Amino acid sequence: MVDHEFASAPAAVRRTRILDLLSAVGFVRVTELSASFGVSEVTIRSDLDALEASGDLARVHGGAVMAASPRRTEPAFEEALGSQRREKLSIARHAASLVSPGDSVIVDVGTTAAALARALVERSELHDVVVITNGLKIALELERALPRFTVIVTGGTLRALQHSLVNPLADSLFDTLHADIAFIGCNGVDAERGITNINLPEAEVKRRMLGAATRRIVLADGSKIGQVHLGRVAEVSQVDGVITGGSARAKPLAELREAGLDVTRV
Known part of the structure; x- marks a missing residue:
């Protein structure tokens, strides 16, 4: 289901919404974000790359997780998927x-x-x-x-x-x-x-x-x-x-x- 409020929103607004979702659920998928926002998966990957570069999240196989805090040493299952x-x-x-x-x-x-x-x-x-x-x-x-x-x-x-x-x-x-x-x-x-x-x-x-x-x-x-x-x-x-x-x-x-x-x- 497309979130029409963000379908034509500027990248900055869409990325803020991505971080809100990530904070709530801990893991977001590229495919689901693409379907929800009504934009291409290429656009979503660009958003995630930008947010990773700014230290707000960490890219993993198929999506993203919250950036690891200094005290957290155990990776989430989804975070470990892309490793080795x-x-x-x-x-x-x-x-x-x-x-x-x-x-x-x-x-x-x-x-x-x-x-x-x-x-x-x-x-x-x-x-x-x-x-x-x-x-x-x-x-x-x-x-x-x-x-x-x-x-x-x-x-x-x-x-x-x-x-x-x-x-x-x-x-x-x-x-x-x-x-x-x-x-x-x-x-x-x-x-x-x-x-x-x-x-x-x-x-x-x-x-x-x-x-x-x-x-x-x-x-x-x-x-x-x-x-x-x-x-x-x-x-x-x-x-x-x-x-x-x-x-x-x-x-x-x-x-x-x-x-x-x-x-x-x-």
Whole structure:
């Protein structure tokens, strides 16, 4: 629906309205702004570029988010979409290849996990797969595979940044089930400090996921290798492998392998 008040407005007025919308919802899409204002997507992208140059927002894949404040270290799901995109797709495809028909699989939250969900759906030969997730985005990606897949959502308290479900209640399900394989996301993988995460509530759920699976695989794009964050998830000895990308630095990768971790670089 076109907002006729702004359809023929000067660029400065339209950009002010974009910032108002962004402040209200946290993320705006180019396609939706174009339809709402009745202007081309090229015009909207020009508006977003100008607002990014002035420090008012940050461009991400498909749209924009509010400019990060100095105190915010965790990116929103939408903000992370554009980061290391090709690498995350490669990681996801390799991870999906490890799943067999009849497997039960835990899939964590995050953009790489969302890419994994899409890769699993695209494997049309997969059937009778049970996927347990605490990610709303992940569950929606997997919906297209019903009824080949059974999708179980943990429940819990919703976190806005990652659209994830955390405690209370998010980890209680893992006391009652066992999975063949768990794919866990993180913000850091370090040979000495282990697997770490920025957000403490999510780190707690990740620990329970690892404890509920026979095979435990960490998905981490190259920017996370060698990084250390606040919430300890596991020692490297407590996971069976990490799948990472080509941007991972050689030294921390070598240290992980020396520590006995099975590292796959795709």
